[in-house]
Amino acid sequence: MLLTNENVWLGPVHDEEFEKMSNWYLHESLVRRLDAKPYRFQTVQELKSWWHGTDAYSQRFGIRLKQGNELIGFVELDGILWNHRNAWVSIAIGEKAHWGKGYGREAMEACLRYAFLELNLNRLQLTVFSYNEPAVRLYAALGFTREGVYREFIERNGKKHDMILFGLLRSEWKDQYDDSI
Template identity: 45%
Template structure:
C-alpha cells in the first residue's frame, strides 16, 4: 500500500471487478484513454482483471482511493514491465468524474513514479497520451515527462484523425524534478 496526503494506492483485487467494469464502460472516462472505446461484458472485465490486473507478472495495478472518504476514484498501473532493461509504461484513469480536475491524477502518478524509480529501480517510465488531451499532457510535463515522439494520425475520434504522443521520464530526470 502506498499513500500521500490525500490518497492511498492499494493492489487491485477480485472485489474491484464491478467497480472497474463501471469505469471501463463509461465513455466519458474512456474517451481520453482507451483507443477502442468498446463496451465490455462483465465476464470480459472479470477476465481482464484476473489475468492482467491481478495475475500478470509484467504489470502492477492499483486502485486509487481518496483517504478522507475512503472512496475508490480510479486506477493506475505500471504495464509492460521489463525488469531486464528496467523500463515500464504507466497508465491512469480517474473513473469517478466528481474527482476530475482536483489534482488526484497527478498525485496518484507521483506515488506510482516514486515506486517505479525508488522501489523497482527502473531506469525509464513511459506513457502514451492522445494529442487532444491537453490537460493530461500538461500534467505529465509537470511530473517531468518529456515528449519522445508522435504516432501520427493513429487514432480516429469524432470523425477526425488524431495523434498519439509518446512521453518518457528517465531516472536521472526524475531526481531533478
C-alpha cells in the same frame, strides 16, 4: 511513504469493488482516453481477469482517497523489462466526480516514487492521445519529455488525432523531486 500522498494512496482493489470499476467503463469519455480500440464495456469478470492476471511484468494499484478509503481509479506499471529497467505507465481516475481535483497527479507522483525507488526502474514511458489535453499537461508538469508523435494515429468522430509518446528518466525525476527523496 512510497504509496501515499496528501489526499490519495495506492493500494489493493477488493473483489467486491470490481462492480464499481466496471461502471467506470460506462463513461465513453474515459474509455476513449484510455484505449485506441473501439469503445466497449468491461464486465466484472473481464476486469477481474485483467487485474489478477498480473505477472512479473506488471504492477497494478487502486487509487484510493485517504479520507473514506474510496476507490476512485487505478494506476499500472506494465510491460516491465527488468533487464533494461523500463516500463509503461498508465492511469485512470474512474470516478467522474473526482476528475480535475489533482488526485491523478498525486497518484502519479506516488507511482513514480514506487517505480524509481522501490522497483529501481530507470525509464518510464506512456502514450496519450492529443485530444486528452489535461493528461498532456499533467505529464509535462510531472517532468515527462515529449519524445515523439504518432501522427494521425487515431480517428474519433471523423477527426484524426495524434498519439504522443512521453518518457521520463530516473535522473530527470530525481532532479525534479530530489527534496522529497
